[in-house]
Amino acid sequence: MAETLIGLEHIDLTFNPGTVNETVLFTDFNFKVDKGEFVSVVGSNGSGKTTMLNLICGTLSPEKGRVMLEGNDITKMPEYKRARRIGRVFQDPAKGTCPELTILENLALADNKGSLFGLSRGVNRSKLDYYKELVAQLHMHLEDKMDTKVGALSGGQRQALALVISTMTPIDLLILDEHTAALDPQSSETVMELTLDVIEKKKLTALMVTHNLRYAVEYGTRLVMMHDGAAVIDSYGKDKSAYRIEDLLKTFNEISIECGN
């Protein structure tokens, strides 16, 4: 019996309550991720995928219900405290790195996650070789550009770096928030490969939201399709391996027709 890592329990969430734009997204929504799972989540815009991630990370708070991490109630824990155990890579490559700081400075900061940010030297040059080794695994020649500002890198390079940064120190859960959506097809493939690599190497539990149905079908141990604040597909194991893109597309289209899109 697998142990539950993160759980959303009886979540109610309404956007813009009390206004004409009131939208009820979640009513008694339940979702859990077990340790060691790699969950791919798909769904149309507005289905609640990213909102679900925001609830887990603490960017949003539910009106009702609880967020549980390893059996502890973290509903009231602020986002930055949860970040100590949850790593997140965003769709926007600009969010996962600091553009005005160099690659070296970005890595030095990430390396210190979980420790005190005190008055000792910010960049430890003696760890330069270790940092270079880390980025060399990306095969993007970033190890030759350690003193380049991250803002000067391409979106793909920044996203690859963001992946390194968010998984540099031990975390319990890796959140991938459409992290390949803003990249060109080539970079998208590269970043996805790197993602699989790091998840496997570090044996991470991962929750990936994607618009790429192929990624969702090919990768991961579990497939979830969200619609209207509910999981309409949730398949594991053999059932999941049997899924093909066509099956997903069919369900996707059926839902869309129902909604009149």
Next chain:
Amino acid sequence: MNIFLGLAETVLKEGLIYGVMAMGVYITYKILNFPDLSVDGTFPLGACAAAACISRGMDPWLACLVAILAGALAGCITGLLHVKLGITDLLSGILVMTAMWSVNLIITGGSAILQFFNKPTIFTSGPVKLLPPALYSHRQILLIFILALAVRLLLAWYLSTKNGLLLRAAGNNEQYVTGLGKDPGVLKIIGLSLGNACTAFAGCILAQMNENADINSGKGMVVMALASVIIGLAVFRKLSFVHFVTMAVLGSVIYKACLMAALQLGLPNSYLKLLMAVLLTAAIVSERFGKGGKANG
């Protein structure tokens, strides 16, 4: 020639004193992206706090420390208003600036100018007494230079520490700091405390040089500090070996030189604040043009 040298010394003295403030404002405005208006209140706060301490017989160096702590506390309040109560950055500064008017009056005991002639100041007691007679007449500029240098070294050192690096990250990308498990709000408060500590220290040095504290001395400090920072960065940006903090203090000297030149050319004193506003506008516009040129080229 002597007149010119005298003017140059005045420019340097004032440029460096206000430069101490500019270095602090560099942290809030450039690093944290926070247009901090509270400096209009914390500059005279430093002056008044030092004056009140010295006129009661406190050691002038200890009075500096009191002024710095008072400034840091005021900056901390600006930060708390913004971070904890969700008040906009501009309004948080205005609130503290307004409140400081009363605080400064309370400190001076209700008078607009608190004089402390013939009391020991950092310019008349302590280490400056050790200067050889030939240099003693230049003790003001020497001491101001050393103080500005000390602030410059301290700030540059801080920015190279782990905490300083995190502060730079907070101004750049708050989400990144959150991702590192740290509260970006705390760093904003630290930055604002530092900025206003520098500002109050500048006010304290000026008061000790003039041997009086003027609660009106804060008018236009935001404009002066911002113009100094922007001018300094625009002039020295290309010189990669000059630290950004140094650029801020040098910008302040250039700015003071411009004001002095205008006054020497016959600009009436009453036009000074108008000129200050025009200079800042010109600096901001030219900064934008500079950036536009880069983007096109």
